[in-house]
Amino acid sequence: MSFIETDEQKQLRAAVAGLAARYGYVDYVLPRARRGEPLTELWDEAGKAGFLGVNLPEEYGGGGAGIYELSLVQEELAAKGAGLLLVVVSPAICGTIIGKYGTDAQKDAWLPGLADGSRKMAFGITEPDAGSNSHRITTTARRDDGGWVLGGSKVFISGVDQADAVLIVARTEDHRTGRLKPALFIVPTGAEGFTARPMAMDIVEPDNQFTLFLDDVRLPADALVGAEDAALMQLFAGLNPERILGAAMAVGMGRYALDAATAYARERAVWDAPIGAHQGIAHPLAQVKIELELAKLMMQKAAVLYDSGDDGGAAEAANMAKYAAAEASIKALDQAIQTHGGGGLAAEHGLAAMLGAARIARVAPVSREMILNFVSQHSLGLPRSY
Numbered sequence: 401m402s403f404i405e406t407d408e409q410k411q412l413r414a415a416v417a418g419l420a421a422r423y424g425y426v427d428y429v430l431p432r433a434r435r436g437e438p439l440t441e442l443w444d445e446a447g448k449a450g451f452l453g454v455n456l457p458e459e460y461g462g463g464g465a466g467i468y469e470l471s472l473v474q475e476e477l478a479a480k481g482a483g484l485l486l487v488v489v490s491p492a493i494c495g496t497i498i499g500k501y502g503t504d505a506q507k508d509a510w511l512p513g514l515a516d517g518s519r520k521m522a523f524g525i526t527e528p529d530a531g532s533n534s535h536r537i538t539t540t541a542r543r544d545d546g547g548w549v550l551g552g553s554k555v556f557i558s559g560v561d562q563a564d565a566v567l568i569v570a571r572t573e574d575h576r577t578g579r580l581k582p583a584l585f586i587v588p589t590g591a592e593g594f595t596a597r598p599m600a601m602d603i604v605e606p607d608n609q610f611t612l613f614l615d616d617v618r619l620p621a622d623a624l625v626g627a628e629d630a631a632l633m634q635l636f637a638g639l640n641p642e643r644i645l646g647a648a649m650a651v652g653m654g655r656y657a658l659d660a661a662t663a664y665a666r667e668r669a670v671w672d673a674p675i676g677a678h679q680g681i682a683h684p685l686a687q688v689k690i691e692l693e694l695a696k697l698m699m700q701k702a703a704v705l706y707d708s709g710d711d712g713g714a715a716e717a718a719n720m721a722k723y724a725a726a727e728a729s730i731k732a733l734d735q736a737i738q739t740h741g742g743g744g745l746a747a748e749h750g751l752a753a754m755l756g757a758a759r760i761a762r763v764a765p766v767s768r769e770m771i772l773n774f775v776s777q778h779s780l781g782l783p784r785s786y
């Protein structure tokens with residue numbers, strides 16, 4: 401593992417930052433987010449430039465690089481206030497799982513579109529009654545006529561209105577209860593019996609969340625990705641990238657907040673010197689800088705471990721990175737608001753709106769408490785409490 405990025409990685413950072421800066425937070429993202437409208441133009445342009453599929457195999461139109469590069473893309477987008485939530489889902493989770501476990505036909509059908517952004521796939525694991533306890537999911541697939549029939553429901557599923565399909569985590573009828581043996585199905589959003597109802601959320605965010613109802617959705621045999629009872633390995637092939645990409649989005653948002661705060665603190669003077677000269681303003685920003693850098697370092701470690709095939713090491717690092725990045729970005733936004741005084745709560749800067757969005761990372765894709773449970777149990781060897 402090197403701490404020095406290659407020229408190619410540096411160029412990728414610069415190119416993504418340049419694209420995101422042309423769109424920007426206040427003029428482009430914020431008005432869209434307030435209307436709950438996706439960032440379609442930015443997504444399409446990023447897709448055409450090859451940024452969204454950097455992690456996917458070259459033979460399917462991707463960049464042939466890794467989760468490190470995809471997290472770098474997400475971080476740079478978010479650092480301009482233009483992070484794309486569906487990058488966490490479409491190329492990172494779904495693209496990775498299909499790339500690793502899909503059949504040749506599934507790869508042909510999906511990877512080129514996921515790589516250039518022309519197709520999107522949402523991801524559905526969360527259920528109303530199971531919540532953080534995925535072992536309690538009840539969405540069930542039964543075999544029928546050589547295919548599958550899927551029944552159940554999901555909540556908080558992001559971006560279903562933009563997606564061509566949702567990768568649904570279910571159980572087969574043979575494993576209806578007990579420890580989860582996940583079976584993953586590609587479910588087209590236009591399938592009969594598939595209903596998506598928008599959820600009323602109190603966050604200012606361009607991508608919307610949906611409740612899904614799967615009412616005897618008939619699927620062909622080849623809707624199943626990978627093995628029928630592939631245990632958790634197959635699922636975690638996608639969930640570790642999800643956590644790393646969530647961390648990247650949070651680190652980027654934190655950088656945006658810190659940039660806004662320091663720019664303001666250098667200019668604004670209400671006594672004789674700029675407010676940034678007061679340690680009451682400077683020190684909390686310096687702390688935020690340190691915490692963001694530490695979170696980023698853990699995110700990079702997680703990505704390097706994942707890309708080198710160390711799934712166990714990546715799981716611990718990805719959890720820690722997501723935890724640290726969420727906390728650092730929330731603190732960064734809160735301190736940026738404080739630095740701006742009353743202006744921090746004014747609509748023109750959108751910082752309070754971004755704080756709400758940064759807050760998502762403390763809950764999703766896995767909550768702060770579940771990460772602390774993971775670290776207590778797996779890293780510290782403490783007894784499981786639940």
Ligand SMILES: Cc1cc2nc3c(=O)[nH]c(=O)nc-3n(C[C@H](O)[C@H](O)[C@H](O)COP(=O)(O)OP(=O)(O)OC[C@H]3O[C@@H](n4cnc5c(N)ncnc54)[C@H](O)[C@@H]3O)c2cc1C
Nearest residue numbers: 523524525526531532556557558760764765767769770786
């Ligand atoms: C904006 C947004 C987008 C999302 N997008 C998606 C998506 O695209 N796809 C998808 O599948 N899901 C998505 N989710 C769902 C998200 O992953 C869940 O909200 C999250 O995993 C927490 O589950 P829950 O909401 O059911 O909370 P619960 O599991 O009900 O937990 C409630 C609280 O109790 C705590 N808690 C639970 N169990 C324990 C325990 N054993 N010990 C200590 N504390 C505990 C939790 O940490 C949390 O604070 C999204 C959520 C949000 C908010």
